Amino acid sequence: MNDMLLRVEDLTMAYGRKLIQRDLNFDVRRGEVLVIVGGSGCGKSTLLRHMIGLQVPAKGRVLYTGPQGDQDIATVSPEAQAQLRQRFGVMFQAGALFSSMTVGENVMLPMELFPGAHDAGSAEQRHQRAEEKLALVGLSDQFDAEPSSLSGGQRKRAAIARAMALDPPLLYLDEPSAGLDPITSDQLDQLIRQLRDEHQRSIVMVSHELASIFAVADRALFLDAQDKTMTALGPPRELLEHGPERVQTFLRRGKAA
Ligand SMILES: Nc1ncnc2c1ncn2[C@@H]1O[C@H](COP(=O)(O)OP(=O)(O)OP(=O)(O)O)[C@@H](O)[C@H]1O
DSSP: OTTEEEEEEEEEEEETTEEEEEEEEEEEETTOEEEEEESTTSSHHHHHHHHTTSSOOSEEEEEEOSTTOOEETTTSOHHHHHHHHTTEEEEOTTOOOOTTSOHHHHHHHHHHHOGGGSSOOSHHHHHHHHHHHHHHTTOGGGTTOOGGGSOHHHHHHHHHHHHTTTOOSEEEEESTTTTOOHHHHHHHHHHHHHHHHTTOOEEEEEOOOHHHHHHHOSEEEEEETTTTEEEEEEOHHHHHHHSOHHHHHHHHHHHHO
């Protein structure tokens, strides 16, 4: 199917003998924001790490769909895995920028690591491309800034610009609004919607923030810490009305917050 970017199939995740989540089944569609929701420690970041091929499933698979057919990110050849990795950008939880480099150099880094993945062959082209990405996240005047001089929200934006350096169709964001005040967090939600609507990116993000879930999610995937499996998947407003009771309670708290 053309509008599907990847499919998670019967995925079971574990650390050694410790089961984290089992039997996860869902897809990620082109142009959607899918938010992964669940209590602390239920396995949201672990799921992202499986989706980007940093961890190998205990069972099941993560399949990327494309011209070559379905490719299992955990079992393809290292060359094919490197290719698959160019289809997505990642912002990890800490959103860390390298403090020894300027903001612009941070954004150029993926271009230097994957020189074949883009048309920015020369230093000048890379510079220009990084400036474009910084402009896109509202940081056009910060190219030469030291990361330590940025605010928390600006640092997240710069990390998103870096994740977009190679123009991947898909972005993974692990708790982008963690640690931000509500206004900065709202602005980040706006940026996420803009990336989807104006730049046709698909976004998979982890979030605890209920306001964010309603603000950006086309669909929310609920992972349950007790049942150790997914309990709901759908548009948050639908789940608020028709989801399982525990999910409705969680979302209602969010509406009240
Ligand atoms: N490398 C590891 N080895 C063993 N256990 C781990 C490892 N990383 C995480 N865990 C455990 O796996 C479980 C899921 O962790 P994970 O970080 O994926 O949860 P999370 O839902 O993202 O949590 P949070 O919302 O607090 O960030 C936790 O119990 C955690 O302690």
